[in-house]
Amino acid sequence: MKSFLLIAMFTFAATAQAAVVDDLLAEYAGQGATASSPEAGRENWYKNWSVNGEQRSCTTCHGKDLTQSGKHKKTGKTIDPMSPRLNRERLTDRKKIEKWFRRNCKWTLGRECSAEEKANFLVFLRNQ
Amino acid sequence: MLKHKLTAVVLLLGVGAVSADDDDHGRMAKQDPTYVNECGECHLAYPPSLLSAQAWRGIMGSLGDHFGDNAELPQAERQRILAYLEQNAASGFRASIFASPGSENQARITQTRRFRHEHNEIPKRLWRDNEKVGSLANCEACHGDAKQWRFRERRINIPGYGAWDD
Numbered sequence: 308m309k310s311f312l313l314i315a316m317f318t319f320a321a322t323a324q325a326a327v328v329d330d331l332l333a334e335y336a337g338q339g340a341t342a343s344s345p346e347a348g349r350e351n352w353y354k355n356w357s358v359n360g361e362q363r364s365c366t367t368c369h370g371k372d373l374t375q376s377g378k379h380k381k382t383g384k385t386i387d388p389m390s391p392r393l394n395r396e397r398l399t400d401r402k403k404i405e406k407w408f409r410r411n412c413k414w415t416l417g418r419e420c421s422a423e424e425k426a427n428f429l430v431f432l433r434n435q
Numbered sequence: 436m437l438k439h440k441l442t443a444v445v446l447l448l449g450v451g452a453v454s455a456d457d458d459d460h461g462r463m464a465k466q467d468p469t470y471v472n473e474c475g476e477c478h479l480a481y482p483p484s485l486l487s488a489q490a491w492r493g494i495m496g497s498l499g500d501h502f503g504d505n506a507e508l509p510q511a512e513r514q515r516i517l518a519y520l521e522q523n524a525a526s527g528f529r530a531s532i533f534a535s536p537g538s539e540n541q542a543r544i545t546q547t548r549r550f551r552h553e554h555n556e557i558p559k560r561l562w563r564d565n566e567k568v569g570s571l572a573n574c575e576a577c578h579g580d581a582k583q584w585r586f587r588e589r590r591i592n593i594p595g596y597g598a599w600d601d
Contacts, residue, residue, distance in 0.1 A: 381504065382569075382570060383570060
């Protein structure tokens with residue numbers, strides 16, 4: 308019974324993640340995103356962006372290993388792993404995804420991400 | 436008998452008065468879930484009573500550059516959180532000890548008189564140069580009950596050092 312419940316939970320979480328991501332991908336496609344590329348998403352994730360004379364990257368706070376916890380560069384606060392496989396809460400809340408795209412693109416890239424960049428991030432992250 | 440009871444009451448009141456000085460239990464606001472969710476992701480969602488309403492207005496009006504980070508919020512959340520902070524901010528006398536001198540729109544809790552008074556005896560090697568702490572803004576590192584907005588001295592545990600006894 309217990310293993311059945313666990314499987315059910317994981318399936319439910321995976322389904323929730325898939326639904327939210329698909330929803331957003333459809334929206335980004337409507338905003339001009341063409342075929343979304345996990346490789347481009349990966350590249351942007353690990354890239355160093357030069358902002359305000361600083362080198363910034365998603366990995367600055369999230370760390371290089373998506374299955375590990377990250378740490379906020381300034382406050383030291385622990386950031387739960389980004390991997391949706393490990394962290395079932397990732398990619399399940401549309402509002403949260405959009406909020407963090409807005410904040411983190413502006414900080415890391417120095418500007419908002421384009422619809423295509425966001426789509427690429429999502430298709431990269433969802434398989435991690 | 437009555438004399439003993441009165442003595443006990445006076446003593447208890449005295450103890451209460453002394454320990455009330457040591458932390459702010461009883462004065463912390465009820466935690467607003469939106470505030471805690473939105474403002475507690477990169478750092479502790481700080482108790483509203485640690486800053487004046489004016490200081491909170493300054494912070495909430497400059498989220499695009501929130502001490503060097505981007506903490507922007509959708510308008511509805513921003514207004515709701517601001518209202519909550521203003522309602523529960525330090526006021527009256529407490530506003531003066533939680534005032535942050537010299538800062539325009541970026542008041543720092545760690546720079547308020549009260550905060551500095553509570554932390555200025557801690558050697559820097561225990562916080563700034565302590566890999567597990569790093570900053571005085573990282574309350575949870577030493578204050579295990581910080582998430583519940585409790586900062587009792589006897590519950591302090593500095594990583595790599597231990598309890599703090601003033």
